[in-house]
Amino acid sequence: MVKICCIGAGYVGGPTMAVIALKCPSIQVVVVDISVSRITAWNSEQLPIYEPGLEDIVKQCRGKNLFFSTDVEKNVAEADIIFVSVNTPTKTQGLGAGRAADLTYWESAARMIADVSTSNKIVVEKSTVPVKTAEAIEKILSFNSKGINYQILSNPEFLAEGTAIQDLFNPDRVLIGGKETPDGQKAIQTLKDVYAHWVPEDRIITTNLWSAELSKLAANAFLAQRISSVNAMSALCEATGADVSQVSHAVGKDTRIGSKFLNASVGFGGSCFQKDILNLVYICECNGLPEVANYWKQVIKVNDYQKKRFVNRVVSSMFNTVSGKKIAILGFAFKKDTGDTRETPAIDVCKELLRDRARLSIYDPQVTMDQIQRDLSMDKFDWDHPVHLQPVSPGTVKKVSIVWDAYEAARDAHAICILTEWDEFKTLDYQRIFDNMQKPAFVFDGRNIVNVRKLREIGFIVYSIGKPLDPWIKDMPAVA
Ligand code: NAI
Structure with missing residues (x-):
């Protein structure tokens, strides 16, 4: 029986290994982590992450060929393939701080593999890493090898949170990079055989190591660039009276462009896009390519601009002051169908509103009170360290209440900001909400999910990103 061990039981390690276990009953899969609380949760009824479809799979396989353990060393020693x-967060200190990837966790995992291994291993980079990381990892392993043969493969993960299980079941492609030597090709074939249990052969792409590593950074940069492009257009739409939904529909009909990932919003979030682009920018700079670095940097600048622009609209529409006013925040996760808040635009929006002395009442169907408190009291980039290593300081953020109902959040509020596109926000009883709010009652839709016309008929003043402006909002001078 082939044995797989995955180091890291997070948003990627947990779902990917659960799907491998489900699709490959002849393979034993053990997911290990240094976090006792995470592993305990994986072994419990309450999984540590919310992902549609995941719970069923874990229940089917756990205890059969899928195991979660804190015994990292034993399981690594016994495995044939180690993911x-x-x-791989952004560095917060030292050389490359704020841009380069922090490979501390990766290096310590590699050193541990070298320490405990007694048989040949295939080591698979699943984390997103800077191009050429495999070379560094190989050095660490081979200098400490005790005669063991290690083959390093790059197998970046392309799943999206919220649709992870669907993406894993039916991937657009699986990418495997390895060395062009006979041993390297043999290792590629071994990993290919795992995926071939359910992925059609023509969707498994093999490349050299550096192409695989760089493809992941490139894919995230291209995806984020599309969002920043449509968001940049949304600002122009507001200035000209065009409607960004109509523009992106018309543009997306061009088969060379395509319709996906063209929705304007308050900005992209998630643990990957910003960190991976910053990393790409750093790599370009290190390789003497400042023009290329600046091109990609602009994708992040537009994203920051979009969040700021949204807050400016809120404040300027409400007579240039939100001081002491209650604002309901609907949605805190970075997208729907996940409880993940890493780099969610909601953090920046909420922090800005708090700086302007607003009172916030926050509701998200999947994010815990602790997590919101932590996010609002943490410095930028600190979020990207494992949750169990982050300080919890309940009560740090005054002027914030976290509630478990959208109606409760909006009661007596002056305004509602929709920051995550949860389906339930589309079907709320907005008349009931309006009746219980201060007047004039504002809706600032950062995800373009509400029916603007209907809400205006109820009496709301509505701002929806990139849509023709409400006459009220048009007449208010925008804050610089
Ligand atoms: P995560 O933070 O949810 O999980 C990482 C886990 O690794 C944590 O539970 C941590 O305790 C554990 N860990 C750290 N050092 C360890 C060690 N030495 N031994 C054992 N366990 C250790 O991170 P997530 O989101 O799963 O991301 C992992 C990688 O996958 C990152 O490089 C990310 O960029 C990449 N990725 C993430 C995607 C996402 O949607 N979250 C999608 C595609 C790639």
Whole structure:
């Protein structure tokens, strides 16, 4: 029986290994983590992450060929294939701080593999890493090898949170990079055989190591660039009276462009886009390519601009002051169908509103009170370290209440900001909400999910990103 061990039981390690276990009953899969609380949760009824469809799979396989353990060393020693799916956050200190990837977690995993291994291993980079990381990992392993043969593969993960199980069941492609030597090709074939249990052969792409590593950074940069492009257009739409939904529909009909990932919003979030682009920018700079670096940097600048622009609209529409006013925040996760808040635009929007002395009442169907408190009291980039290593300081953020109902959040509020596109926000009883709010009652839709016309008929003043402006909002001078 082939044995797989995955180091890192997070948003990637957990779902990917659960699907491998489901699709490959002849393979034993053990997911290990240094976090006792995470592993305890994986072994409980309350999984540590919310992902549609995941719970069923874990229940089917757990205890049969899928195991979760904190005994990292034993399981690594016994495995034939080791996936490394640890976090690779942005460095917060030292050389490259704020841009370069922090490979501390990766390096310590590699050193541990070298320490405990007694048989040949295939080590698979699942985490998103800077191009050429495999070379560094190989050095660490081979200098400490004790005669063991290690083959390093790059197998970046392309799943999207919220649709992870669907994406894993039916991937657009699986990418495997390895060395062009006979041993490297043999290792690629071994990993290919795992995926071939359910992925059609023509969707499994093999490349050299550096192409695989760089493809992941490139894919995230291209995806984020589309969002920043449509968001940049949304500002122009507001200035000209065009409607960004109509523009992106018309543009997306061009088959060379395509319709996906063209929705304007308050900005992209999630643990990957910003960190991976910053990393790409750093790599370009290190390779003497400042023009290329600046091109990609602009994608992040537009994203920051979009969040700021949204807050400016809120404040300027409400007579240039939100001081002491209650604002309901609907949605805190970075997208629907996940409880993940890493780099969610809601953090920046809420922090800005708090700086302007607003009182916030926040509701999200999947994010815990602790997590919201932590996010609002943490410095930028600190979020990207494992949740169990983050300080919890309940009560740090005054002027914030976290509630478990959208109606409760909006009661007596002056305004509602929709920051996550949860389906339930589309079907709320907005008349009931309006009746219980201060007047004039504002809706600022950061995800373009409400029916603007209907809400205006109820009496709301509505701002929806990139849509023709409400006459009220048009007449208010925008804050610089
Ligand atoms: P995560 O933070 O949810 O999980 C990482 C886990 O690794 C944590 O539970 C941590 O305790 C554990 N860990 C760290 N060092 C360890 C060690 N030495 N030994 C054992 N466990 C250790 O991170 P997530 O979101 O799963 O991301 C992992 C990697 O996958 C990152 O490089 C990310 O960029 C990449 N990725 C993430 C995607 C996402 O949607 N979250 C999608 C595609 C790639």
